[in-house]
Amino acid sequence: MALSYKARRRWSLVVLLVAMPLYIVVAVNVVALFERPCLLVELLVYVVLGVVWVLPLKGIFKGVGQADPDAEN
Numbered sequence: 234m235a236l237s238y239k240a241r242r243r244w245s246l247v248v249l250l251v252a253m254p255l256y257i258v259v260a261v262n263v264v265a266l267f268e269r270p271c272l273l274v275e276l277l278v279y280v281v282l283g284v285v286w287v288l289p290l291k292g293i294f295k296g297v298g299q300a301d302p303d304a305e306n
Contacts, residue, residue, distance in 0.1 A: 236293070238301050244293045256286050 236244065260282045269275065287294070296302075 238296070238303055241293050241295075242297055245297050248290055248293060253286070 260279075264275070264278060264282075270278075
């Protein structure tokens with residue numbers, strides 16, 4: 234079942250305002266469990282973690298910045 238435009242907008246706000254900060258806290262704490270690697274490795278880990286979160290959620294964000302396709306002109 235595909236989400237409507239309004240539902241995608243609402244879920245994208247929930248993801249950005251609630252889930253994203255939680256993901257950041259979890260990612261930083263997981264990285265902190267290990268001994269601190271060199272700066273480039275640590276940067277690579279954070280870049281990968283910064284991209285991985287969006288892969289399962291890209292359907293929610295697709296088209297959210299566009300005009301509502303269901304709105305009447």
